Amino acid sequence: MTVMPLLKAMKAESTPATRPVLRLSGVTKAFNSVIALDNVSFSINPGEVVALLGPSGAGKSTIFRCISRLAEVDAGHVTVLGQDVGSLDRRALREQRRAIGLIFQQFNLIPRLTALDNTLSGRLGHVSTWRVLLRQFSMADRQIALAALDRVGLLDKAYQRADSLSGGQQQRVAIARVLTQQSRLVLADEPVASLDPASASNVLRVLHEIARERGIGVLCSLHQTDLALHYADRIVAMRKGKLVLDDRTENISAEQINGIYGEPA
């Protein structure tokens, strides 16, 4: 099968469900005397890009950690793809973590591997671990990965080492990996913080497009409010552990945005 028909087939099978892919209900988390999250509730629907804003120390990283249960909540619930994260046993938690696509500020690619091999590592949840370790991927897996690289505009770089790519290109490989993983929820922790403005826009545009196309819900922490207003469907803003704004981007004024960062947190 060539790359394009496979890409269409992947689109067809990923019909968006209607229930939220992520829901936080009354999530509270304290570290000793510091209340990092104070009764935080919001949800993300399939196909929706939600920008998570807030000054340093507002609680953004803690939200990511509670979603992947790297931190246990003190109260409230986190529901990922319909499952209460807190109720999962170790095996179910491992499976759920594999279903969540992760995009980090520092790309987290394996530098000496090609763009294609890095993209193929997104098949980890779909094929046995030994196949991944020995890089024994089937032709179908390779086609899925090549289609994903094509989608992010990097098919011509498939056999180039990751460390020879620009930052923006590496981040697009990370998006291709998420596509190959066929995740329905993507957590992007400051994905464009280390990119120049043009590359940052390009990465967020691709992220927004694939969210729409595949019905993927994206939670993306950002420090650049202009990019959030341009590429996010909704903005969720935190301040001192409290959720202070949750609205569609088109309803949000410059004043509201400035208010998030107004005084030091």
Ligand SMILES: Nc1ncnc2c1ncn2[C@@H]1O[C@H](COP(=O)(O)OP(=O)(O)OP(=O)(O)O)[C@@H](O)[C@H]1O
């Ligand atoms: N492991 C920890 N131990 C103690 N305090 C913590 C821990 N993790 C976070 N905190 C505190 O919880 C609060 C929220 O921190 P968090 O890292 O979630 O903020 P943030 O919005 O991600 O900030 P930044 O934008 O700087 O990354 C801060 O006051 C922080 O000092």
